Amino acid sequence: MTQVATPATLPKDMNQLQLALNGNQYKVERWGDAFFVRKRREGGSYGDGQQIVLVTGSHTLQIPWLETGQGRTLEQLPFAYIVAEKMWAPVSQTFLIPPDLKEYYSIGAWNGACMDCHVTQGQSRFVEGNRWDSRAAEFGIACEACHSEGAEHIALKRNTVRRVSIHLTNRSDPSIKKPARQKAPHSALD
Secondary structure (H helix, E strand, C coil), X not given: CEEECCCCCCCCCHHHCEEEECCEEEEEEEECCEEEEEEEECCCCCCCCEEEEEEEECCCEEEEEEECCCECCEEECCEEEECCCCEEEEHHHCCCCCCCCCCCCCECHXXXXXXXXXXXXXXXXEEECCEECCECCECCCCCHHHXXXXXXXXXXXXXXXXXXXXXXXXXXXXXXXXXXXXXHHHHHHC
């Protein structure tokens, strides 16, 4: 799910956070109820703060998103908070990505990909370059809101032959609900 970043939706020690990755140092400061990330190259001066405006995730992993000064375009903080361990880790170590890819987090990643599953009725609305004018009907939503509980779907996806055969034939996977396939009243409820 995606939530607006507030003291209640971010980890408790957020205003004391200091992290380093790939020659960059990050420091979080709290100004009232808002949190700002200041970044610097090792040995340099900290730049202006970027406000943390959204957080994606909830029970297991949380990823903060920063304003960029480019309309509604967001930038991913390169760290994720692992809830059970109460620790921060580089995003590159929390997602399955190619090992040689250092800069997975990027400007516009939430707008172009993440919001597709983490908001209701997300519209990416690409402008140009790294600029987006994204819109969402509702934050705080997850896949289950539209597609039902996914335990059966996940278990069936572990069967490689089944997964590849569905992919190659472009058939819809019947183990997950698709609102477009439901009759009118149910498509709005499931």
